[in-house]
Amino acid sequence: MLRVLYFAKLSDELGTKGEALEWQDNFITINDVKNVLIQRGTPWDSTLEGDIMHALNHQIVQPEHRIADGDEIAFFPPVTGG
Amino acid sequence: MIKVHSQDFDIDQEYQLLRESSPQIGAIVTFTGLVREFVQGDQTNVFLEHYPEMTEKILTSIIDQAKERWDIIQASVVHRIGHLTLGEQIVFVGVNSPHRQDAFQACEFIMDFLKTEAPFWKKEITNDGEFWVEAKNSDTDAKQRW
Numbered sequence: 001m002l003r004v005l006y007f008a009k010l011s012d013e014l015g016t017k018g019e020a021l022e023w024q025d026n027f028i029t030i031n032d033v034k035n036v037l038i039q040r041g042t043p044w045d046s047t048l049e050g051d052i053m054h055a056l057n058h059q060i061v062q063p064e065h066r067i068a069d070g071d072e073i074a075f076f077p078p079v080t081g082g
Numbered sequence: 083m084i085k086v087h088s089q090d091f092d093i094d095q096e097y098q099l100l101r102e103s104s105p106q107i108g109a110i111v112t113f114t115g116l117v118r119e120f121v122q123g124d125q126t127n128v129f130l131e132h133y134p135e136m137t138e139k140i141l142t143s144i145i146d147q148a149k150e151r152w153d154i155i156q157a158s159v160v161h162r163i164g165h166l167t168l169g170e171q172i173v174f175v176g177v178n179s180p181h182r183q184d185a186f187q188a189c190e191f192i193m194d195f196l197k198t199e200a201p202f203w204k205k206e207i208t209n210d211g212e213f214w215v216e217a218k219n220s221d222t223d224a225k226q227r228w
Binding site: 005007008009012055058060072074077078080081082 | 130131132133135139140161172173193196197198199200201202203204205214215
Protein backbone atom coordinates (compact mmCIF):
# COMPACT_ATOMS: atom_id res chain seq x y z
CA MET A 1 0.00 0.00 0.00
CA LEU A 2 1.19 3.52 -0.79
CA ARG A 3 0.08 6.67 0.99
CA VAL A 4 -0.43 9.36 -1.65
CA LEU A 5 -0.97 12.99 -0.63
CA TYR A 6 -1.98 16.12 -2.56
CA PHE A 7 -1.51 19.67 -1.34
CA ALA A 8 -2.72 23.21 -2.03
CA LYS A 9 -3.95 23.82 -5.61
CA LEU A 10 -3.59 20.13 -6.46
CA SER A 11 -5.78 19.07 -3.57
CA ASP A 12 -8.42 21.65 -4.59
CA GLU A 13 -8.40 20.53 -8.22
CA LEU A 14 -8.48 16.81 -7.43
CA GLY A 15 -11.06 17.22 -4.68
CA THR A 16 -9.06 15.12 -2.23
CA LYS A 17 -6.16 15.53 0.19
CA GLY A 18 -4.91 12.01 -0.29
CA GLU A 19 -5.58 8.31 -0.56
CA ALA A 20 -4.23 4.85 0.10
CA LEU A 21 -3.20 3.27 -3.20
CA GLU A 22 -2.85 -0.48 -3.65
CA TRP A 23 0.76 -1.48 -4.38
CA GLN A 24 1.31 -2.84 -7.89
CA ASP A 25 4.24 -5.07 -8.82
CA ASN A 26 5.03 -2.94 -11.86
CA PHE A 27 5.62 0.18 -9.72
CA ILE A 28 9.28 1.13 -9.95
CA THR A 29 9.37 4.94 -9.77
CA ILE A 30 7.07 7.80 -8.78
CA ASN A 31 6.33 8.27 -12.49
CA ASP A 32 4.66 4.83 -12.57
CA VAL A 33 2.25 5.89 -9.83
CA LYS A 34 1.70 9.23 -11.54
CA ASN A 35 0.80 7.45 -14.80
CA VAL A 36 -1.80 5.28 -13.05
CA LEU A 37 -3.37 8.41 -11.57
CA ILE A 38 -3.23 10.28 -14.91
CA GLN A 39 -5.13 7.42 -16.56
CA ARG A 40 -8.13 8.31 -14.38
CA GLY A 41 -8.71 11.17 -16.84
CA THR A 42 -9.95 14.67 -16.01
CA PRO A 43 -8.93 16.41 -13.74
CA TRP A 44 -6.09 14.01 -12.85
CA ASP A 45 -4.31 14.25 -16.20
CA SER A 46 -4.24 18.06 -16.49
CA THR A 47 -3.38 18.54 -12.81
CA LEU A 48 -0.56 16.00 -12.55
CA GLU A 49 0.93 16.76 -15.97
CA GLY A 50 1.54 20.40 -14.95
CA ASP A 51 4.56 21.90 -13.19
CA ILE A 52 4.51 20.01 -9.89
CA MET A 53 6.95 18.91 -7.19
CA HIS A 54 7.32 15.40 -5.79
CA ALA A 55 8.23 14.23 -2.30
CA LEU A 56 9.04 10.71 -1.20
CA ASN A 57 8.87 10.01 2.54
CA HIS A 58 9.13 13.77 3.24
CA GLN A 59 12.09 14.50 0.96
CA ILE A 60 11.90 16.38 -2.34
CA VAL A 61 12.89 14.03 -5.16
CA GLN A 62 12.66 13.77 -8.92
CA PRO A 63 9.76 11.72 -10.35
CA GLU A 64 12.31 9.15 -11.60
CA HIS A 65 13.06 8.23 -7.97
CA ARG A 66 12.53 4.55 -7.09
CA ILE A 67 9.75 3.67 -4.66
CA ALA A 68 8.83 0.74 -2.40
CA ASP A 69 5.66 -0.67 -0.88
CA GLY A 70 4.70 1.36 2.22
CA ASP A 71 6.17 4.66 0.95
CA GLU A 72 4.49 8.04 1.32
CA ILE A 73 4.39 10.01 -1.94
CA ALA A 74 3.26 13.63 -2.09
CA PHE A 75 2.40 15.71 -5.15
CA PHE A 76 2.23 19.48 -4.81
CA PRO A 77 2.67 22.74 -6.72
CA PRO A 78 5.93 24.71 -6.48
CA VAL A 79 6.11 26.02 -2.92
CA THR A 80 5.23 29.64 -2.07
CA GLY A 81 5.99 30.12 1.62
CA GLY A 82 8.03 32.85 3.25
CA MET B 83 15.28 26.12 16.49
CA ILE B 84 12.26 25.63 14.26
CA LYS B 85 8.71 26.68 15.07
CA VAL B 86 5.64 26.39 12.83
CA HIS B 87 2.39 27.70 14.26
CA SER B 88 -0.58 29.95 13.61
CA GLN B 89 -0.02 32.49 16.39
CA ASP B 90 2.14 35.59 15.95
CA PHE B 91 5.77 35.66 17.12
CA ASP B 92 7.80 38.21 19.07
CA ILE B 93 10.96 39.29 17.22
CA ASP B 94 12.57 40.58 20.41
CA GLN B 95 12.10 37.22 22.10
CA GLU B 96 13.61 35.40 19.11
CA TYR B 97 16.51 37.88 19.02
CA GLN B 98 17.23 37.42 22.74
CA LEU B 99 17.34 33.63 22.32
CA LEU B 100 19.96 34.06 19.59
CA ARG B 101 21.89 36.60 21.64
CA GLU B 102 22.14 34.52 24.79
CA SER B 103 23.12 31.18 23.29
CA SER B 104 26.94 31.58 23.29
CA PRO B 105 29.66 34.05 24.37
CA GLN B 106 31.31 33.59 20.92
CA ILE B 107 28.54 35.50 19.17
CA GLY B 108 29.70 38.67 17.49
CA ALA B 109 26.86 39.16 15.02
CA ILE B 110 23.16 38.46 14.69
CA VAL B 111 21.28 38.85 11.41
CA THR B 112 17.49 38.54 11.31
CA PHE B 113 14.90 38.64 8.54
CA THR B 114 11.14 39.08 8.92
CA GLY B 115 8.66 38.54 6.09
CA LEU B 116 5.24 40.24 6.13
CA VAL B 117 1.94 39.84 4.28
CA ARG B 118 1.95 42.53 1.59
CA GLU B 119 -0.56 43.82 -0.95
CA PHE B 120 -2.02 41.11 -3.12
CA VAL B 121 -1.47 40.67 -6.82
CA GLN B 122 -5.12 39.97 -7.70
CA GLY B 123 -8.34 41.44 -6.37
CA ASP B 124 -9.19 43.36 -3.22
CA GLN B 125 -7.28 41.99 -0.33
CA THR B 126 -8.92 40.46 2.67
CA ASN B 127 -6.48 37.86 3.94
CA VAL B 128 -4.03 35.13 3.09
CA PHE B 129 -4.16 31.46 4.02
CA LEU B 130 -1.00 29.41 4.49
CA GLU B 131 -1.12 25.64 4.12
CA HIS B 132 1.80 23.29 4.80
CA TYR B 133 2.80 19.62 4.83
CA PRO B 134 3.21 19.06 8.56
CA GLU B 135 5.23 15.82 8.51
CA MET B 136 7.71 17.30 6.04
CA THR B 137 8.10 20.95 7.00
CA GLU B 138 10.36 20.54 10.01
CA LYS B 139 12.57 17.96 8.26
CA ILE B 140 13.16 20.27 5.30
CA LEU B 141 13.85 23.31 7.49
CA THR B 142 16.27 21.27 9.62
CA SER B 143 18.08 20.14 6.50
CA ILE B 144 18.33 23.74 5.20
CA ILE B 145 19.77 24.92 8.54
CA ASP B 146 22.23 21.99 8.57
CA GLN B 147 23.43 22.94 5.09
CA ALA B 148 23.93 26.55 6.21
CA LYS B 149 25.94 25.34 9.23
CA GLU B 150 28.20 23.31 6.94
CA ARG B 151 28.89 26.30 4.68
CA TRP B 152 29.29 29.13 7.18
CA ASP B 153 30.64 29.67 10.66
CA ILE B 154 27.30 30.06 12.40
CA ILE B 155 26.40 28.96 15.90
CA GLN B 156 22.64 28.81 15.74
CA ALA B 157 19.78 29.48 13.36
CA SER B 158 16.09 30.01 14.09
CA VAL B 159 13.16 29.75 11.72
CA VAL B 160 9.61 30.66 12.72
CA HIS B 161 6.90 30.24 10.09
CA ARG B 162 3.21 30.92 10.53
CA ILE B 163 0.35 28.93 9.03
CA GLY B 164 -3.40 29.53 8.74
CA HIS B 165 -5.15 32.83 8.12
CA LEU B 166 -3.15 36.09 8.15
CA THR B 167 -4.07 39.67 7.24
CA LEU B 168 -2.19 42.50 5.51
CA GLY B 169 0.93 43.61 7.38
CA GLU B 170 1.10 40.56 9.64
CA GLN B 171 4.38 38.72 10.20
CA ILE B 172 4.69 35.46 8.26
CA VAL B 173 8.26 34.30 8.68
CA PHE B 174 11.31 34.95 10.83
CA VAL B 175 14.86 33.78 10.13
CA GLY B 176 17.63 34.60 12.59
CA VAL B 177 21.28 33.56 12.56
CA ASN B 178 24.11 34.18 14.99
CA SER B 179 27.82 33.89 14.30
CA PRO B 180 31.19 35.18 15.46
CA HIS B 181 31.33 37.19 12.18
CA ARG B 182 28.84 39.36 10.30
CA GLN B 183 29.55 38.04 6.78
CA ASP B 184 28.74 34.48 7.81
CA ALA B 185 25.56 35.62 9.54
CA PHE B 186 24.40 37.73 6.55
CA GLN B 187 25.04 35.00 4.00
CA ALA B 188 23.62 32.15 6.07
CA CYS B 189 20.43 34.14 6.71
CA GLU B 190 19.95 34.82 2.98
CA PHE B 191 20.75 31.20 2.12
CA ILE B 192 18.17 29.86 4.59
CA MET B 193 15.52 32.26 3.30
CA ASP B 194 16.24 31.48 -0.38
CA PHE B 195 15.99 27.73 0.24
CA LEU B 196 12.89 28.12 2.44
CA LYS B 197 11.18 29.99 -0.43
CA THR B 198 11.88 27.20 -2.93
CA GLU B 199 11.92 23.96 -0.89
CA ALA B 200 9.93 24.28 2.34
CA PRO B 201 6.41 22.87 1.77
CA PHE B 202 4.27 25.97 2.40
CA TRP B 203 1.64 27.34 0.00
CA LYS B 204 -0.08 30.73 0.08
CA LYS B 205 -3.64 31.35 -1.00
CA GLU B 206 -4.93 34.92 -1.38
CA ILE B 207 -8.52 35.25 -0.23
CA THR B 208 -10.12 38.31 -1.81
CA ASN B 209 -13.56 39.71 -2.58
CA ASP B 210 -13.08 38.43 -6.14
CA GLY B 211 -12.34 34.88 -5.05
CA GLU B 212 -9.49 32.72 -3.80
CA PHE B 213 -6.21 32.45 -5.71
CA TRP B 214 -3.28 30.15 -4.98
CA VAL B 215 -0.09 32.19 -5.30
CA GLU B 216 2.14 31.06 -8.18
CA ALA B 217 5.83 30.39 -7.51
CA LYS B 218 8.14 33.09 -8.88
CA ASN B 219 11.13 32.44 -11.16
CA SER B 220 13.02 35.13 -9.24
CA ASP B 221 12.91 32.91 -6.15
CA THR B 222 14.39 29.98 -8.07
CA ASP B 223 17.05 32.31 -9.53
CA ALA B 224 17.90 33.54 -6.01
CA LYS B 225 18.56 29.95 -4.93
CA GLN B 226 20.77 29.21 -7.95
CA ARG B 227 23.43 31.71 -6.80
CA TRP B 228 24.35 29.45 -3.87
